Amino acid sequence: MKKAMALSLALLASPLSWAESLTIPMEFEFVALDGTKVSSSLFSHKDELELTPGQRKIALQYKDLVPESVGDGHRRVSSSPFVITLNVEPGVDYQLAADRRILDVKTAEAYAEAPQVVITASNGAAATFSLQQTQSDESSFVDKLLGDQPTAPSAEDAALAATASGTAAVAASNASQESAKPAAPSAPTDARAEEMLKYWWEQADDATRKAFMSWAVQQL
Known part of the structure; x- marks a missing residue:
C-alpha cells in the first residue's frame, strides 16, 4: 500500500518536473519570446521565463547600473536588444550569464557594444544556442x-x-x-x-x- 501511494504521488508530481525555464541575472532583461513581447514591471525584475521544448528565440537586453570610478555615483549602461536562439530540451532548465565579469563603467560600456553570454543547463550538458546582435549602430x-x-x-x-x-x-x-x-x-x-x-x-x-x-x- 505504501509503495502504491508513493508511486501515485510521484506520478502526480512528475509533470512539475517537466517545466522548462530560462533564468537571467539582474543586469539582463527579457524583451520578447518567439516574437511576442514579454511584459515587464518597473518595480520588479522578471528573472525567469517559462519555455516549451524545441527551438526558442528569446530577445534580451543588457541593462546595468554600474558604480563610477570617482565618487559615489552610478551610471546606467544598456545594450541594443540581442536574440538568443536556444534549443530547449524537455525537463531541462537553463541559466544565462554574461561571458565576463563587469567590473566598472569602462568594461560595462565595452560589453554593451556587443554582448556575449554563456548558458548552462540543469542536466550538466552543454546548452545548444546561438546569439545574434541586432545592430552595430x-x-x-x-x-x-x-x-x-x-x-x-x-x-x-x-x-x-x-x-x-x-x-x-x-x-x-x-x-x-x-x-x-x-x-x-x-x-x-x-x-x-x-x-x-x-x-x-x-x-x-x-x-x-x-x-x-x-x-x-x-x-x-
Missing part, C-alpha cells in the same frame, strides 16, 4: 530590418513609423494641410516605403529610436 539596424522584410510595411507599421516622433508627426500633418491638391491614395512601393521609414528614423530622437528598435526586434 542605429542606422545599420534599420537597414538590416528593411532588408529582412520581404514585403512592404503594413498600415499599422507605417502608422508606428509615422508616430515615432511627435515633431515628425506634426511636420507631416502640416505638410498634408498645405497640400493644395490631394493625391489619390495608392499603396507605396517597396522603395517608397523604405524611403519613408528612413526619413522618419532621421527625424526621431534617441529615445524614440531605442523604443522603435525594441519593437522591431520583436518582429524578427
